Amino acid sequence: MGRFVPERLGSSFRWLLGSSWVTNFGDGVALAAAPLLLASLTRDPFLISLAALIGWAPPLAFGLYAGVLSDRLDRRRIVLVANAVRLCVLAGLVTMIATGTVTVTSALIALALIGITEVFADNTTSTLTPMLVARDDLTVANARLQTGFLTLNQLAGPPLGAFLFTAGATWPFAGQLVLVAAGLVMISRIKLPPHGRENGAATAxxxxxxxxxxxxxxxxxxxxxxxxxxxxxxxxxxxxxxxxxxxxxxxxxxxxxxxxxxxxxxxxxxxxxxxxxxxxxxxxxxxxxxxxxxxxxxxxxxxxxxxxxxxxxxxxxxxxxxxxxxxxxxxxxxxxxxxxxxxxxxxxxxxxxxxxxxxxxxxxxxxxxxxxxxxxxxxxxxxxxxxxxxxxxxxxxxxxxxxxxxxxxxx
Structure with a gap:
């Protein structure tokens, strides 16, 4: 493990890496499960295509504002709050699926809210690495983060999400909920240095x-x-x-x-x-x-x-x-x-x-x-x-x- 994540990167970066990996795993599970859920609720191509639009729209609509907040406020707190909101939305979606009350509209709203929280969490998380590791170590740190994205989000997550969905529509989203919760706990262990205008002390x-x-x-x-x-x-x-x-x-x-x-x-x-x-x-x-x-x-x-x-x-x-x-x-x-x-x-x-x-x-x-x-x-x-x-x-x-x-x- 020391060779893969060198000791010089520090314990805070290890917590960041762990959080990134588990949340990316959850996102990968949902990558396959979300369209399968919508297809199980409707065969209307337009409604199903809205899921793709929901995936593109939040970064365009909220990305700039998320960037401003991450430069104004405590970055660790932003990630914690964003993931806490995502947990609440996932809990609601899991409950609706389990009780058979989920509809196309409620599923789309839930997916949209999850997408919005991911914008704030992902944008802010990307600012943490240069705060935690030395400039010359950024190539190693970013490579390790991307390794988790490829293996867990792109390779392991989608097939597992599809498999869990065949076992029951509730399971993949319940799994994502657990993984996001684990990521939230890991982020809470990070200690950040100051980064400028803390605690919203911006005048502009x-x-x-x-x-x-x-x-x-x-x-x-x-x-x-x-x-x-x-x-x-x-x-x-x-x-x-x-x-x-x-x-x-x-x-x-x-x-x-x-x-x-x-x-x-x-x-x-x-x-x-x-x-x-x-x-x-x-x-x-x-x-x-x-x-x-x-x-x-x-x-x-x-x-x-x-x-x-x-x-x-x-x-x-x-x-x-x-x-x-x-x-x-x-x-x-x-x-x-x-x-x-x-x-x-x-x-x-x-x-x-x-x-x-x-x-x-x-x-x-x-x-x-x-x-x-x-x-x-x-x-x-x-x-x-x-x-x-x-x-x-x-x-x-x-x-x-x-x-x-x-x-x-x-x-």
Missing amino acids: GLWQDLKEGFRWTIRHAAVRTLALTILIFNITFGAAWSVLVLYSLERLDLGSIGFGLLTTISAVGGLIGTALYGAITRRFSLGVIMRVGLILETLTHLGLALTTSAWVASVIFLLFGAHAFIWGTTSVTVRQRAVPAELQGRVGSVNTLCVFGGLVGGSLIGGALASHYGVTAPFWFAFAGSAVFVVALWRQLMHITHDEPETAGRV
Whole structure:
């Protein structure tokens, strides 16, 4: 355990890591159970599709406000309160399912409330790591956090959630409730250093705080480039992945099980990236890693646009899964190194806005292109858009990781 989570990271980070892992496991269980619950209550495609909208909407609607709060208030307390509210909502949902009183409307409301609490909990949790570990240890710390997300949220959670649901609709949500409760207890054991305006002692208004986060992001060359890269590459990714189910069925001639296996293959690739990440970061700078990663993502879209072979596509998804883990961990580390502690929440929320804004915009583009020009059109768009952007920002990407933080991220 000491080699996997070095002693120098400290006991508070270990509690944070444990909390992240168990709550991600619960979210992974719900990832499969939530749509199954709705499908058991209605076969209306529109109502079922609302569950996907509920997943996208909370970060866009509440992400910026969550960032402001995490920079104004005690961050540990925010996570505790958000998870306590999530526990109450889960308890209500479990009760309704167990008593047979759950409806489509009540299920959707419960899922929406859970999604909102996750925005506040996740945004604030992302600000804790740079407060707890040294700047040079952020790559290791973020890699360990992402390992839990891949193995528990993406690999173990969904199949377990589906299995528990077949045993009884109550079980997966009861399991999530227990896991969230465990995460809450672990967060309560963390001891944080001061991070600026404690206990709501801010004098500026909400909009002033939001503008300060955007202004800092725009003026900081490295973080601005990173945010722009995340926005553009989520537009291209969202365009291609929005029609992935049709692509797998029509282009690759896979069934529903085969489509599900593509996600599993990507997660396995992520685990390979986890195993290699330490060696890669010791050999190459973060700037080189980010450059290579964006090239791989660009070629991913090209490869999928060209192939009709499920085997070739599987190899591409495996490589893409490794890239997604390595690049995602690196981008988080770059941002955490550069951003002052008192701005971590707001700059993180700007990043969240770029992620989900890009995905929503990209999905609209992908749907329109596929409707008019065929299922591979979004992949050609993703390849062309990614290639142009990589060429345009090639030099900036090399220097994106060279900026030092303006103020210390920990005490």
